[in-house]
Amino acid sequence: MDGIPMNIGEVARVSGVSAKMIRHYEAIGLVPRARRSGSGYRTYAGNDVHTLRFIRQARGLGFSIKQIEALLSLWRDQRRPSSKVKALALAHIEELEARILEMQAMKRTLQQLAAHCHGDERPDCPILDGLASGANASSPHAVAGHPMSHDHARTSTKPRRH
Amino acid sequence: MDGIPMNIGEVARVSGVSAKMIRHYEAIGLVPRARRSGSGYRTYAGNDVHTLRFIRQARGLGFSIKQIEALLSLWRDQRRPSSKVKALALAHIEELEARILEMQAMKRTLQQLAAHCHGDERPDCPILDGLASGANASSPHAVAGHPMSHDHARTSTKPRRH
C-alpha cells in the first residue's frame, strides 16, 4: 500500500505491537529481518504492519508463537488448503477448552471451601483445612505458563509439548 | 507425628512435590531451610510433609507462590481471623474467573471464525481473514502466565502486579 518507510516506533504505534516485541519477533525468526537505514535503524513499510497486526490478533486469541508461525506461513501461502488452518484453530480451541475446564474446577473447589468459611475473626477455617487435607478434585501438579493474561499458578495434567 | 527422618526423595514421594521443587521452595524462602545430616543431606520429618502437601494443594488450586506464602503464614498462625483466609480465596476466585472469561472470549471468537471456514482444499479462509483484519472482541495484547495448566498465549487486560 504505502511505500513510506517507518521507523520501529511508528510501526509499533500503528500495529499495536511494542517495539520491544517487534525486535524480539525478529530475533526469534517469527518475522523476517527488517531492512536497515544507513545508520542501522530498522525500516518498515505498510506490508510489515499487516503482518504485525496479524500476529497481534493471533496472540490476542491465545495462539502461541509456534502456532502463529504456522498460521503466518499458511497466510502467506496462496495455495493453502483451508482445512489446515481450520485444524490449527480447532486444536487451539480444544486447548483453550481444556484450560477453561481446569480453571473452572479450581474455581468450583475454592468456592465450595469458601462457602463454609465464616470469614470473621474466628480462626477456624475450612479453606485452610481443605488445603491441608487434600480435598481437591484432581489437578496434581502445577505446570508452565503461556502468554495470556499473566497467570498465577496453573496446574496441568498434560506435560506441554513445547 | 513420626520422628523418622526422611531424605528429600522420600518426602518428595510422600508429599507429591518433586525434590527439585522442594529445593526451589527452600531457596526462595517458601519453606524453612531443612536440617542437614552430617554429610549435607537435607533431613525432613512428618511435619514438613504436611507443609509440602499444603503447598501442592494450593498450587493445584492455582494459587501463586506469593499467595501461598500468605496462606502458609495464616495457616501457621493460630490466631488468624478466617476473614483473611477467605479474602485471599475470594480474590483468587476472581482472578480465575477473569482468566476464564478471557479464554472463553477467545474460544468464542475462534469458534465463530472456524464455523465459516470450509475446511477443505480451497485456500479461502475466514480464519486467516479474521486474523488479518482484526475482527476480535477486545483482548489487545498478550500478557504473562500464571501457574495453571501451562498456558499457551494468554491475553490480559490487567498488567499483573507481580
Added chain:
DNA sequence: ATGCACCTTCCTATGGTGGGAAGGTCAAGC
C-alpha cells in the same frame, strides 16, 4: 570394593513480555 541409588550444587531452558543501561542518530531551534 564395587556398584547403584541417592544426594549435593550449579547452570540452562521454557514462554512472552517489560525494564533499563550505555551509546548512536536525527531533526528542530537558536
Added chain:
DNA sequence: GCTTGACCTTCCCACCATAGGAAGGTGCAT
C-alpha cells in the same frame, strides 16, 4: 555550529514455576 530531546541501537536482567542435566559426593548392600 551546537544543544536538546526524541528516537534508535544492542545487551543484559527480571518475571513465574518447573524440568533437565552435568559433575561430583554419600550410603548401603552385595
